[in-house]
Amino acid sequence: MSDTELITKSQAQPPYFVGVDLGGTNLKVGLVDEQGRPLARISVPTDVPRGPEDAAKRMGKAVLDVIVQAGITREDVAHAGLGSPGTMDVPAGMLLEPPNLRGWENFPIRDRVSQHCGLPVAFANDANAAAYGEFWVGSGRAFRSMVLLTLGTGVGGGIIIGDHSVDGEHSHGSECGHIIIDHHQDARMCPCGQTGHLEAYGSATAVAKRAHELLNTRPESSVKKRVESGDELSTLMLAEEAEAGDELSMELILEAATYLGVGVTSLMHTIDPDGVVLGGAMTFGGHDSPVGRKFLDRVREEVARRTFPVLREKTVVDFASLGGDAGFIGAAGIGRLAYRKKQEIRG
Numbered sequence: 001m002s003d004t005e006l007i008t009k010s011q012a013q014p015p016y017f018v019g020v021d022l023g024g025t026n027l028k029v030g031l032v033d034e035q036g037r038p039l040a041r042i043s044v045p046t047d048v049p050r051g052p053e054d055a056a057k058r059m060g061k062a063v064l065d066v067i068v069q070a071g072i073t074r075e076d077v078a079h080a081g082l083g084s085p086g087t088m089d090v091p092a093g094m095l096l097e098p099p100n101l102r103g104w105e106n107f108p109i110r111d112r113v114s115q116h117c118g119l120p121v122a123f124a125n126d127a128n129a130a131a132y133g134e135f136w137v138g139s140g141r142a143f144r145s146m147v148l149l150t151l152g153t154g155v156g157g158g159i160i161i162g163d164h165s166v167d168g169e170h171s172h173g174s175e176c177g178h179i180i181i182d183h184h185q186d187a188r189m190c191p192c193g194q195t196g197h198l199e200a201y202g203s204a205t206a207v208a209k210r211a212h213e214l215l216n217t218r219p220e221s222s223v224k225k226r227v228e229s230g231d232e233l234s235t236l237m238l239a240e241e242a243e244a245g246d247e248l249s250m251e252l253i254l255e256a257a258t259y260l261g262v263g264v265t266s267l268m269h270t271i272d273p274d275g276v277v278l279g280g281a282m283t284f285g286g287h288d289s290p291v292g293r294k295f296l297d298r299v300r301e302e303v304a305r306r307t308f309p310v311l312r313e314k315t316v317v318d319f320a321s322l323g324g325d326a327g328f329i330g331a332a333g334i335g336r337l338a339y340r341k342k343q344e345i346r347g
């Protein structure tokens with residue numbers, strides 16, 4: 001999905017906010033205005049093995065660089081926000097044992113980044129930050145409450161209710177990828193170590209794994225030929241082959257959509273949000289692609305089959321719209337919420 005368009009300083013409405021989206025591969029840093037519109041963005045490698053102290057320093061520098069790139073000064077920036085993969089302690093600003101950031105255990109990342117950029121920093125789970133981005137300026141901008149599922153290596157989840165990100169009492173709220181959709185003994189194993197979780201059925205990793213399992217039973221599939229010629233089996237490949245008419249690929253995509261529909265229904269029955277939004281790398285081209293549209297239709301059909309009449313009629317199920325920018329826009333938005341709270345307290 002393409003990035004959101006940048007606006008110029010003359011189009012922008014101050015104050016400004018900087019968002020940092022910390023991922024296992026890249027660090028994305030962006031500066032947005034009061035309405036969440038980006039003026040500048042930077043992406044640099046996370047370089048996990050160099051450790052958290054080094055990364056915090058580089059994040060601080062990237063924050064200052066993006067401010068320069070936007071043509072403003074640090075004094076124009078009201079607050080920053082940082083979205084990070086867990087596990088974490090959100091109120092303490094600490095990383096605990098993040099599986100995607102090996103060697104970064106028990107690190108006070110929020111305060112270190114703040115020291116290096118000289119700005120106050122708010123802290124959030126990365127999926128909650130992305131959810132807040134979609135809620136603030138993306139697909140959920142008309143909603144009062146929203147769930148985001150990010151479909152990629154795993155299934156990330158974010159829940160926003162009335163400008164509040166649901167972090168939970170122990171920073172394990174909104175873990176939508178780990179809701180249980182199969183309680184049987186032989187349910188699939190989730191990367192978290194438990195079985196039967198949505199992530200074990202609806203992530204790109206899970207879909208690719210399922211494709212590998214079925215390949216030998218489906219010799220006619222064009223996926224089998226591509227794998228034998230040395231191509232790596234990915235959901236991108238499945239999307240391409242489904243588009244070209246391969247039946248196995250389409251079946252696998254629709255199977256994942258069915259499982260996601262089951263999970264989405266449970267989330268709707270728990271929260272009753274205005275909408276559920278699907279983002280991340282595994283959206284099969286979204287609305288612009290016939291495969292993407294079939295995928296979304298299948299999710300919607302499964303939801304419609306399993307939910308209450310009122311929710312079937314009212315709850316929006318759609319794709320996210322901010323692409324890879326959702327994380328830093330949302331992190332900046334969480335920074336903006338923290339800034340507003342401080343303003344209120346000061347009266």
Ligand SMILES: [Zn+2]
Binds near residue numbers: 177178190192
């Ligand atoms: Zn799990």
